[in-house]
Amino acid sequence: MADRVDEKPIDTEDKDERDIVLSARDVTVGFGSKVVLDNLNLNIYRGEILGFVGASGTGKSVLMRTVLRLLPRRSGTIKILGQDFDELDEPQRNALDMRLGVLFQQGALFSSLTVKENIQVPMREYLDLPRSLMDELAHLKIRMVGLAADAADKYPSELSGGMIKRAALARALALDPELVFLDEPTSGLDPIGAAEFDELIANLRDSLGLTVYMVTHDLDSLFSVCDRIAVLGKKRVMVEGTIEDMLAYDDPWVQAYFKGKRARSIVPQDDGARHGSSGK
Structure with missing residues (x-):
């Protein structure tokens, strides 16, 4: 059953027995007189890949940046892994930060650092490790995301778009x-590269037990790897649920997005079948 805009996500065992990894309650975010998110509610469950979609300007990136404390919120509470950042001291916040990984839209690699050095940035910030161990860990992450070993000593300017995304993902995974x-992990990639990256995300979720919060406009990603989808609109989460819930949800934008020409080329509209892997 999809959660609707006027309902708070239910966080009881009747809804889902898995741990709630991220919860947002009555979150409001604005800039000056403009309110971007208004009393938004959301749950993300352990082990799932949750895809966020919405029309341009609906606040997808604003929400993610708010969750990551890169933007302030006016009201509401956000808990990550059962903890509210507002109630933590600095050492506790650092400990929680180490349990999170982030891949920004364009990769956001430091141009003056090699791939290996980029991956080691969070290690240097949070850990006290010998250089040899950091080198070993960086090479492990490079292999994990499917890059060749010689990518370690290359600079971002020497990488293709797909390689940059993989290097950025390796950095996001640096602290396990x-x-x-x-x-937008597949933004700018050709269809083959995007499909390969989707498969990589699904495989890493399965092998590492990750929970994934993914902002995307890529219908292929939504249909192939996302267990659930959250649609942002009207300053909040309009609907939360599976592909089947999206196909059944009575809203013009949702129907156009999930039943439009592009969507019809990906999935049969008579059954809404999804063939990707699932963490459920």
């Missing part, structure tokens, strides 16, 4: 996080 945030 439990929850990973992906902002």
Whole structure:
């Protein structure tokens, strides 16, 4: 059953027995007189890939940046892995930050650092490790995301778009996080590269037990790897649920997005079948 805009996500065992990894309650975010998110509510469950979609300007990136404390909120509470950042001291916040990984839309690699050095940035910030161990861990992450070993000593300017995304993902995984945030991970990739990246995300979720918060406009990603989808609109989460819930939800934008020409080329509209892997 999909959660609707006028309902708070239910966080009882009747709704889902898995742990709630991220919860947002009555979150309001604005800039000056403009309110972007208004009393937004959301749950993300352990082990799932949750895809966020919405029309341009609905606040997808604003929500992610608010959750990551890169933007302030006017009201509401956000709990990650059962903890409210507002109630933590600095050491506790650092400990929680280490359990999160982030891949920004364009990769956001440091141009003056090699791939290996980029991956080691969070290690240097949070850990006290010898250089040899950091090198070993960086090479492990490079292999994990499917990059060749010689990518370690290359600079971002020497990488293709797909390689940049993989290097950025390796950095997001540097501290073995439990929850990973992906902002448009397949943006700018050709269809083959995007499909390969989707498969990589699904495989890493399964092998590492990750929970994935993914902002995307890529219908292929939504249909192939996302267990659930949250649609942002009207300053809040309009509907939360599976592909089947999206296909059945009575809203013009949702219907146009999930039943439009592009969607019909991906999935049969008579059954809404989804063939991707599931963490359920």
